[in-house]
Amino acid sequence: MRKLIAGLVVLLSSYAHAGTLTYSDDIEILAVNGVRADKVDAVQLRPGKNIIQIRYAEIFGDEYSDSVSWYRSKPAFVSFDVESGDIYHLDVPQYISREDAEQFDIEPDVSLTKVDGDKKEVNVVSVVELVNTIYLSLI
Template identity: 25%
Template sequence: MKTFITIAALTLVSLVSFSSSAASVSFPDSLSVTGINGDTKFDTHEIQLAEGKNLIELKYHDIFEVNADDSGAWVKSAPLYLIMSSNEQAQYQAMTPVIYTAEEAYDFIDNPVITLKDAQGESRDITLLNLHQLMAKLLLARE
């Protein structure tokens, strides 16, 4: 019993210290976080960032009505990657462009640019990387 209380207390302390000193990012419903810094199986829309550089794996998915008597068509992306630095207790909100049709969704997947807005209202556009672009960036950075 004493071991369980000790583990619970340590877990609570680590959660409190982690959440109070970390930046966070929230993503729209159409972007699911599937990995952070090599850890997988998140399937969430809001994450805590580690201090320093973070590699966030995302997947785009949304359903679009094709015609009135259809149940809809899913549009899904392969993994997309966001490299983001965090060194403060900032809160960010990621936004995709307004996407009304499956064609617009495929255009977004081909050129995935999101807007990242901070708590002060300042925003910047960031291009998400596909796997090939990520690998090229990592390999070229090592030279």
């Protein structure tokens, strides 16, 4: 009986975390499937559809004044399907300036790659798009 219970625990724990998500240093994971996320190197994902709330954050230098400015985008939502055992990496483009990075708020650019190098299709929605969608559905 104990072996049966131990087997079920192992089976259920492997099902509960179908995949793993790593991400670049300039991404902050704010929430995973509606649950606030702690600062970790990798996030465990459940099988099926997952929604990750992210923010782009980077420090930009000004070569003329030797000053730096910290940029943190508005949150964006990334959704994608997870297959059992897969490892994914989330990345954003390398922005040259703060002004370039501010485009992330208008149109977030995110790429998701499986560990084997295959690109994974993602849906990315900015906060502005999300609010507009909700607002229009109420009219």
